[in-house]
Amino acid sequence: MHKEVLEMFQPQQNQKFLDLTFGAGGHTRKLLSSARNITVYTLDRDPLAYELAIQLASETTNGQVVPLLGKFSDLPQLLSNPETCNFFDGILVDCGCSSMQFDTRERGFSLSKNGPLDMRMDQNRLENQPSAKDILANIDEDSLSRVLKVYGEEKQAKKIARAIIEARYLFKSLQTTHELAQLIESTCGLSTRTDKLQRPSHVATKTFQALRILVNDELNELEFAVRYAHRTLKIGGKLVTITFHSLEDRIVKEHLHGFDYSAKSEEIYKNYGRQLDPLLPLADMERKWESINKHVLVPSDEEVNGNPRSRSAKLRAAIKIR
Structure with missing residues (x-):
């Protein structure tokens, strides 16, 4: 949704942006070409994507691309300069996995x-991060x-867990993705499922x-990213924001509408993710955002035809008002 992202941002000369996450760099490249002297700080937890960001930085001038390696929750350490408050x-x-990750079978x-x-989005970068195999064992x-x-x-x-x-x-x-998928097939049968867009869906999709x-602690990381965005x-x-399933979209939507999502997320996810960083204050009921697009945006038919994975994408945009 490169076109829609640029329409929301309407980049101007000398502006500074933060791209979460870099992936293959498509959004960063579009931002750089949209106006003069644009600077983009790029973050990705995947070492391969980070290497691509470094390569892009070497192709630009005047530090227009600033590559960062880490998770959303690492941002306070990666951008520790006090000037980063009210900076961007x-x-x-941009939530979820990149096509590079999905297309590489070794990533699982x-x-x-x-x-x-x-x-693991981080691959082997974090010494003690368990893989899906470790968790299931x-x-x-x-x-x-x-x-x-x-x-x-x-x-x-319950049936699948048992x-x-x-x-x-x-x-x-x-040990492998096919072993898990086949086990779920034998447990639940091969009855045809459809997702919320009425697309055929494998019976193991939701488990994966x-x-x-x-x-990857994705929902807590997203929760952190939205609150950090308000701070900076x-x-x-x-x-x-671009989300790809209802859990992600719900977090973004409730933040933008001024709800205190943090208490709910800690209650739901406390057994499976870290506690949110106390560095950032909890959201309150005061509206801090004004929506740019009245209704959520979805990809055009042309984009879906060219990139079927984009079909479930939802774009929301808002302006920081306080």
């Missing part, structure tokens, strides 16, 4: 490509069921989503 003219939060994100059950049945229900919105969460735990004790720990969110945007600065 625009911040883009895609159930259609057989690979190790990894799902150690988690108890009740916790796994709750993860699948909360993070995957999976209606058969099958995974039984397989672990009766046979062996699950839930595990990926858990491994100038008054009148713009926040643009």
